[in-house]
Amino acid sequence: MSTQPIKFYQTDTFTVGNRLLAPHERSVQADPRRANALNCGHRACQGCGEALGARYAIDAAMRASGGRLIAANATGCLEVFSTPYPETSWQIPWIHSLFGNVAAVATGIAAALKVKGQGDVRVVAQGGDGGTTDIGFGCLSGMFERNDDVLYICYDNEAYMNTGVQRSSATPPAARTATTAVHGPEPGNVFGQGKNLPWIAMAHGIPYVATATVADLRDLEAKVQRAMAFRGARYVHILVPCPLGWGTAPDETIRIARLAKETGLFPVYEAEYGEITRTLKLRKPLPVEDYLRPQKRFAHLFMPEPRREVITRIQRLANRNIRRFGLYEERPWDAGALDALRSGSDA
Amino acid sequence: MxxxxxxxxxxxxxxxxxxxxxxxxxxxxxxxxRLPPCNAACPAGEDIQGWLYHAESGDYEAAWRVLVRDNPMPAVMGRVCYHSCEPACNRGQLDQAVSIHAVERFLGDEARSHGWRFRRDAPRSGKRVLVVGAGPSGLAAAYHLALFGHEVEIHEAGPMAGGMLRFGIPKYRLPRDVLDAEIARILDLGIALRLDTKVHRILDSMRAGRFDAAFLAVGAHLAKRTYIPAGTAAKVLDAVSVLRSMEGAEPPLLGRRVVVYGGGNTALDVARTAKRLGAEEAIIVYRRTRARMPAHEFEVEEALQEGILIKWLATIREAGDGAITVERMVLDQHGFPQPTGELDTIAADSLVLALGQEVDLSLLEAVPGLAVEDGVVRVDTGMMTGHAGIFAGGDMVPAERNVTVAIGHGKKAARHIDAWLRGTTYQPREKHQRADFARLNPWYYADAPQTVQPALDILRRQSTFDEVQGGLDESNAMFEARRCLSCGNxxxxxxxxxxxxxxxxxxxxxxxxxxxxxxxxxxxxxxxxxxxxxxxxxxxxxx
Missing domain, CATH: 3.30.70.20 (Alpha-Beta Plaits)
Known part of the structure; x- marks a missing residue:
């Protein structure tokens, strides 16, 4: 009689919790005693990916540090919606910095703790893509280069959402923002090289770099936990869809993040000392159109006529990621899925 | 401040x-x-998702206890039910349906090996109910009535309990020790079973036994006949008596070449039985095509694997001595078979007619208010006949005839009988909205194809009455239970x-x-x- 080992857990680790898993295998977010570092009553929009990502990441860091954690927070959406004077949603020691200097402020806190002999208290710096890839980039690079003992978390929603959706160096090609209008021969943001910050962080050779999305909680928690196991500069880059800026329904936030990963447009991986150690494989490779179409910031690619040449260019970016990061291993039940994507974009 | x-x-x-x-x-x-599609499709009204939930975590006794709230015979039904739940299963749209019947059977077998019993907690009502017939419907009704606190007596015309489960379903599909154990567990609730007790006049029996209500569940044990000219030496039998005699000491003598006439599950049962009794050839003659055969596809497939031959598009014209004459048919534009006039001869030592069955309704004569139409008794939505206090279910009433429907009738009737005895009306709970596949977010379910039940090898199937389908072991059953999507719950x-x-x-x-x-x-x-x-x-x- 054929037997299969009982390994199948119905929803495995795809869901936040799973009663079939042993307690020590369960996620931080499934725990009724989770820190809830970012508590109720904050003023983020409905379905905010950043609010979700911040609670996921900081709760995981709280568990990893045994609750001994200080956070420095760059100016940006996260800071504005969580701390309208005199209220705060933060249930951990938290300090607001300028837009561009959170890496430096966090470095200072870590140095002060060291001087005071409180090395067991850990330090997190967090900011959006504007505060990280644009304005705070110099301070952040310095923090990496000095290998300061800080975990820097970037919540990437691909534009300056708080001030009205202006483009940042993390805005993707063709996306419409307030400053990349939809007109002319190349509507929306330009097809440039962008600023691939995880890649730049890896180039500094720091102990740990990882990317994650709010669509895969278990992966995100594992990465924060791994990051907290290192001393020195660490960088975690989390994709957090923004219903307001991306033009999606509030209940689509997680689905959109999942599509960003499953199309290959947002590669999810981790690296130690500049070398990639693991990539999260695509479960079901999907065409980029599935990701682009639900977002109003890409509506001009489909109306009035589909702009095939632009969509194809974006598909090539996804194909390059799949190739470069080895994002896909073909399995028997979806054989040929990748070829189907490639044939449409001849790359 | x-x-x-x-x-x-x-x-x-x-x-x-x-x-x-x-x-x-x-x-x-x-x-x-929401109502999972499996639950919605189950004629016995089982809370399938509900018992799979417990099986998922390995709490098989809890799973079994949820299951037997609706169906007291899981080991039997896990084997013989045609599982209409499985084509309805939403997982079928992901990979394959959950093998619900295999888990049900596993739970039933676990209950047997661990000796789990039913618990009778309700206070005694002091009311007496007569159940006529110890088939699936009668047993189910007796079980539920006993749990409600009523005193139940079953009158069974035959020498053993089980009805069609025993006299209609061959051993290779339902081993008799499994059936006996589940019947014994039901009777252990304090239900009196009187065998060889045919009820001739229902009102007389009710009066004599001082019964407050009756549930009639007489099976369709009378074979339908058709006129076939037959030679004096021709051996013509009917399917019901062939299968019935399999339960006696003397197996039926069918000869080396057996022809079975009919296209239902019973025809297949007889042909497969004949093969196991040593027939070299067992041929089914059916007047239409495979696609139009009323028998279930998996039974046709198993029969063909065992070497049963099927002659499609043929009717029997004459049963001669050692041979029968068949006429070839063609389907007309409406799908009805029409004669061609072309005749064939098939060598045959015996001919078994499997042309459908009827219920013996003679016990209902002289009951005021009863209405009989097309050989079945009319009942209202509460399973009550036109005569107050007399309820009916199973083969006796207008419905699809199978054991799961019968068990469902028993449960439903018991609820209405209980209410009637207490002077109230049973109000079924309002059904939840359906949990359709479109309501699910299937991303979250891990990939896991169906576990295949082991099957007995073909030589043993052709020569013995050992059970054809094997059961799942514990790890497989848990794996299979965990394939449940828990639709809507x-x-x-x-x-x-x-x-x-x-x-x-x-x-x-x-x-x-x-x-x-x-x-x-x-x-x-x-x-x-x-x-x-x-x-x-x-x-x-x-x-």
Missing amino acids: SMHKPFAITLDVGSSLANHTGSWRTSRPVYVD CFECDNCYGVCPDNAVVKLGPGLRFRFDYDYCKGCGLCAAECPCGAIEMVPEAI
Whole structure:
């Protein structure tokens, strides 16, 4: 009689919790005693990916540090919606910095703790893509280069959402923002090289770099936990869809993040000392159109006529990621899925 | 409030809990239970998703106890039920349906090996109910009536309990020790069984036994006949008596070449039985095509594997001595077979007619108010006949005839009988809305194809009455149970608790599910969108 080992857990680790898993295998977010570092009553929009990502990441860091954690927070959406004077949603020691200097402020806190002999208290710096890839980039690079003992978390929603959706160096090609209008021969943001910050962080050779999305909680928690196991500069880059800026329904936030990963447009991986150690494989490779179409910031690619040449260019970016990061291993039940994507974009 | 504050600070630090963001909401999430398609399709009304939930965590006794709330014979039904739940299973749209019958059978076999008993907790009602017929419907009714606290007596015309389960279903599909054990467990509830007790006049029997109500569940044991000219030496039998005589000491003498006439499951049962009794050839003659055969596809497939031959598009014209004459048919444009006049001869030592069965309704004569139509008794939605206090189910009433329907009738009738005896009316719970596949978020379910039940090798199937289908072992059964998507019913995956950006879902603990904190819920709908099983509904707020 054929037997299969009982390994199948119905929803495995795809869901936040799973009663079939042993307690020590369960996620931080499934725990009724989770820190809830970012508590109720904050003023983020409905379905905010950043609010979700911040609670996921900081709760995981709280568990990893045994609750001994200080956070420095760059100016940006996260800071504005969580701390309208005199209220705060933060249930951990938290300090607001300028837009561009959170890496430096966090470095200072870590140095002060060291001087005071409180090395067991850990330090997190967090900011959006504007505060990280644009304005705070110099301070952040310095923090990496000095290998300061800080975990820097970037919540990437691909534009300056708080001030009205202006483009940042993390805005993707063709996306419409307030400053990349939809007109002319190349509507929306330009097809440039962008600023691939995880890649730049890896180039500094720091102990740990990882990317994650709010669509895969278990992966995100594992990465924060791994990051907290290192001393020195660490960088975690989390994709957090923004219903307001991306033009999606509030209940689509997680689905959109999942599509960003499953199309290959947002590669999810981790690296130690500049070398990639693991990539999260695509479960079901999907065409980029599935990701682009639900977002109003890409509506001009489909109306009035589909702009095939632009969509194809974006598909090539996804194909390059799949190739470069080895994002896909073909399995028997979806054989040929990748070829189907490639044939449409001849790359 | 302190008088000495730092520069530019005038207010004390407060928590954002002061800010009730629930006021932003235009629609609110609400937890719902939806009706899983398997439950909806089960003629016995089993809470399949409900018992699979317990089997998933390995609590097989809890699973079995949920199962037997609706069906007291899981080991039997896991084997013989045609599992209409499985084609309905939403998992079929992902990979393959959950093998529900295999898990049910496993639970039934676990109950037997562990000696789990039924619990009779209800106080005695002092009412007496007569059940006529110890087939699946009668046994199910007796079981439920006993659990309601009534005193039950079964009158069975035959020498053994089981009805069609024993006299209609061959041993290779239902081993008799399995059947005997499940019947014994039901009777252990204190139900009196009187064998060889044919009820000739129902009203007389009720009066004599001082019964307050009766449930009639007489099976269709009379074979339908058709006129076939037959030679004096021709051996013509009917399927019912062939299968019945398999339960006696003397197996039927069918000869080396057996022809069975008919296209239903009974025809296949007889042909497969004949093969096991040593027939070299067992040929089924059926007047239409395979696609139009009423027998279930898996039974046709198993029969063909065992070497049963089927002659499609043929009717029997004459049963001669050692041979029968058949006429070839063609289907007309409406799909009805029409004669061609072309004749064939098939060598045959015996001919078995499997042309359908009827119920012996003679016990109903002289009962005022009863209406009989097309050989079955008319009943109302509460399974009561036109005569107050007499209820009927199973083969006796207008419905599809199979054991699962019969068991469902027994349960339904018992509920109405109980209410009738107490002078009330049974009000069925309102059915939940269907949990259709479109309501699920299948992303969350891990990939896991169906576990295949082992099958007996072909030589043993052709020569013995050993059970053809094997059971799942414990690890396979648990694996299979865990393939359940829990459609429409929360299985506490914590997704809503995790994905809420506003921390507005309260986790109440194992088995207690969750609660929304509407003070802070902004109504974004992420919980509903990311609920794997569709157990959250967004309801517009009255604004």
